[in-house]
Amino acid sequence: xxxxxxxxxxxxxxxxxxxxxxxxxxxxxxxxxxxxxxxxxxxxxxxxxxxxxxxxxxxxxxxxxxxxxxxxxxxxxxxxxxxxxxxxxxxxxxxxxxxxxxxxxxxxxxxxxxxxxxxxxxxxxxxxxxxxxxxxxxxxxxxxxxxxxxxxxxxxxxxxxxxxxxxxxxxxxxxxxxxxxxxxxxxxxxxxxxxxxxxxxxxxxxxxxxxxxxxxxxxxxxxxxxxxxxxxxxxxxxxxxxxxxxxxxxxxxxxxxxxxxxxxxxxxxxxxxxxxxxxxxxxxxxxxxxxxxxxxxxxxxxxxxxxxxxxxxxxxxxxxxxxxxxxxxxxxxxxxxxxxxxxxxxxxxxxxxxxxxxxxxxxxxxxxxxxxxxxxxxxxxxxxxxxxxxxxxxxxxxxxxxxxxxxxxxxxxxxxxxxxxxxxxxxxxxxxxxxxxxxxxxxxxxxxxxxxxxxxxxxxxxxxxxxxxxxxxxxxxxxxxxxxxxxxxxxxxxxxxxxxxxxxxxxxxxxxxxxxxxxxxxxxxxxxxxxxxxxxxx
RNA sequence: UGCUCGAUAGUAUAAUGGCAGUACAACAGAUUUUGAUUCUGUUAGUCUAGGUUCGAAUCCUGGUCGGGCAGCCA
Numbered sequence: 001x002x003x004x005x006x007x008x009x010x011x012x013x014x015x016x017x018x019x020x021x022x023x024x025x026x027x028x029x030x031x032x033x034x035x036x037x038x039x040x041x042x043x044x045x046x047x048x049x050x051x052x053x054x055x056x057x058x059x060x061x062x063x064x065x066x067x068x069x070x071x072x073x074x075x076x077x078x079x080x081x082x083x084x085x086x087x088x089x090x091x092x093x094x095x096x097x098x099x100x101x102x103x104x105x106x107x108x109x110x111x112x113x114x115x116x117x118x119x120x121x122x123x124x125x126x127x128x129x130x131x132x133x134x135x136x137x138x139x140x141x142x143x144x145x146x147x148x149x150x151x152x153x154x155x156x157x158x159x160x161x162x163x164x165x166x167x168x169x170x171x172x173x174x175x176x177x178x179x180x181x182x183x184x185x186x187x188x189x190x191x192x193x194x195x196x197x198x199x200x201x202x203x204x205x206x207x208x209x210x211x212x213x214x215x216x217x218x219x220x221x222x223x224x225x226x227x228x229x230x231x232x233x234x235x236x237x238x239x240x241x242x243x244x245x246x247x248x249x250x251x252x253x254x255x256x257x258x259x260x261x262x263x264x265x266x267x268x269x270x271x272x273x274x275x276x277x278x279x280x281x282x283x284x285x286x287x288x289x290x291x292x293x294x295x296x297x298x299x300x301x302x303x304x305x306x307x308x309x310x311x312x313x314x315x316x317x318x319x320x321x322x323x324x325x326x327x328x329x330x331x332x333x334x335x336x337x338x339x340x341x342x343x344x345x346x347x348x349x350x351x352x353x354x355x356x357x358x359x360x361x362x363x364x365x366x367x368x369x370x371x372x373x374x375x376x377x378x379x380x381x382x383x384x385x386x387x388x389x390x391x392x393x394x395x396x397x398x399x400x401x402x403x404x405x406x407x408x409x410x411x412x413x414x415x416x417x418x419x420x421x422x423x424x425x426x427x428x429x430x431x432x433x434x435x436x437x438x439x440x441x442x443x444x445x446x447x448x449x450x451x452x453x454x455x456x457x458x459x460x461x462x463x464x465x466x467x468x469x470x471x472x473x474x475x476x477x478x479x480x481x482x483x484x485x486x487x488x489x490x491x492x493x494x495x496x497x498x499x500x501x502x503x504x505x506x507x508x509x510x511x512x513x514x515x516x517x518x519x520x521x522x523x524x525x526x527x528x529x530x531x532x533x534x535x536x537x538x
Numbered sequence: 539u540g541c542u543c544g545a546u547a548g549u550a551u552a553a554u555g556g557c558a559g560u561a562c563a564a565c566a567g568a569u570u571u572u573g574a575u576u577c578u579g580u581u582a583g584u585c586u587a588g589g590u591u592c593g594a595a596u597c598c599u600g601g602u603c604g605g606g607c608a609g610c611c612a
Contacts, residue, residue, distance in 0.1 A: 182608095209611070320548095
């Protein structure tokens, strides 16, 4: 894979270290927790880690951070591998935090021996309470000054299943008065009688994130442990463990996480929406998981180009979804054929066109349409109450049928419920030329004869949320767009039969679509909208 | 009100003490039988007050505003 990775503050730090000859062997790692599917925010991290590895001909680990057995599943591990491969990246090694559980246990043992860790018998409630708040300092646990021997013995008993969950934890002995809450004797081992997806029931104690992530970086000799900025406050603790354990000095660097307008990028929130059945699954095209984007019809290139374009920095921002869409359209535009389809058909009667007359009209290369008395156009191309800028069909107005005659709208017929039933127009003889169109500056609409057309089913997606930033105030549960998925039956020209599932097409004057399914029974094509064309709403 | 990170055009991103540039969006024009694409152009920016300097978006100090942190989640 060839990526022209944009320069950023991390690549500059690396360049500087290389110049100073500070680096022996460069290694990177991408460490997802297998508790959900990857999303476009992860692509930022993937591009940093895999991208930097590519740039400096270094190796990159894919490390599954499976320290918490409550969350990790094999299914998520497989989905993560698939998504990384689909994006086009290759890992050099796969590792798991659980590979290092024995070493981590020894590290904890070592800390106890140095009188830097202790077993606390307090309840979760009391531990929380005594930790204090950002404004109020913490207070020391009664169990803080147990002897090394007692701690050793208790920790061993924790490991061997002598205690119940939440009855005891192992804590690092640091400083309950530290202004940084993470330094107030953080919990490093907790009891969980839970089957681990890889190790089964081997362990009933599990290391915390803080006591596993940095240690794994160190074991793997990762120089640049790159993570998102919510871990900034953990940095000092990260370094504390490395120093006290006297292990390889990996270093943590933080960058701002990605936000995209009208979208959420949080595994927790996505999981919640799935649970509430607001979206189908992790691969729903309306969310920005990699599988969702793939499902919607995005290309790997468009996603990577977008993420590379926005770069890596420390300030937080909300990026316009438009920009992502721009990179998508840029990538697929040149590779999509134009197909004629009427997404929302309405009958149009040419009142002065003989009912026995049929005119063969050629479109593009070797394609034909048959003009008859009754044809179909899109509902969007007629307006009962046209705005000033609206320049398609309305009563009295003249437009040109694509590759055919100019027509003037005379009247309309409505259904009983008031909806539009038919549009009646007269066609103008000898108006069937480009010169005529240019002379009268006519706008063009597309049309279709029903006899040669195919029926197709179209899924059209819109923003899942109605708010620019659904991340604030749990808005993601309230500001859901009821019309985020609209399915219609449309008519499409015969040409569609030349395409297969997964192919992308452009429907004329509408947008880019991907073929999702072709039913064998009735040959109905199911299309899914990737993106609209850039257009103004009049 | 603690600790911590940050602030460049509507949005996003460059400029590493030396001409504030790029993309998206918007607007105008050219091309176009897609209100698309392509091409050309226009609008629009260094949070604030001081300081250092020949010279500051960049370094220093104060202020303002915004993000993150109080799971036995990661």
